[in-house]
């Protein structure tokens with residue numbers, strides 16, 4: 001079970017600590033890093049780290065819902081992850097299918113909408129079809145949005161957006177002078193999502209790895225040494241407390 005919040009009981013709560021300028025984030029994105037190192041430290045195969053990572057996903061979503069966050073975006077598979085050994089790609093695809101099988105009914109009952117960013121059609125047909133079905137089934141839900149980045153890369157997302165706008169210019173339906181940030185944002189996979197407030201990366205690495213590059217323009221960044229499989233409610237609470245103390249100026253004073 002990942003969520004316990006029902007359709008009727010969704011009451012946003014504030015960040016658990018801090019109370020600084022920024023308050024509570026609406027949209028939190030997470031680079032779930034460190035599964036491999038977690039497994040290695042235990043002399044386990046990498047898949048064991050990913051399995052433990054999937055458990056951390058469940059815990060984190062439960063906590064996010066409890067803390068009143070509206071939308072969580074998870075970097076589950078990047079467009080560069082295809083470089084990993086075939087077996088690991090298969091293992092990650094298997095975990096994704098397992099997650100949908102185990103959680104979809106519950107997600108739907110709890111008014112959770114599943115959204116995908118990236119191009120999941122690159123996955124094997126059964127996995128892609130399961131994702132499509134899960135997205136379609138939960139499309140009308142409005143209690144919480146779980147966004148999973150699958151075969152996602154921010155540069156690819158921007159290139160796709162530029163191609164769409166370029167085609168409109170070529171067709172004579174768009175004047176290049178009208179291309180402003182809002183128009184570009186409207187072409188991105190995240191067009192209908194709340195602005196990104198907080199981006200978390202686990203495992204001590206401090207880079208964005210081609211994740212939400214446009215959307216992170218004014219997001220607060222939070223890096224933790226915790227390996228993803230160890231991430232839990234307390235880890236999220238710490239990130240929210242840090243966010244709560246940030247002063248967000250969006251370029252102003």
Ligand code: FPP
Nearest residue numbers: 032033034035036037050053054076095099
């Ligand atoms: C990075 O750790 C993690 C990934 C590439 C995959 C993330 C996938 C999951 C947490 C499991 C399933 C997700 C869902 C949404 C059900 P890494 O392997 O790069 O770790 P390392 O840097 O320590 O090797």
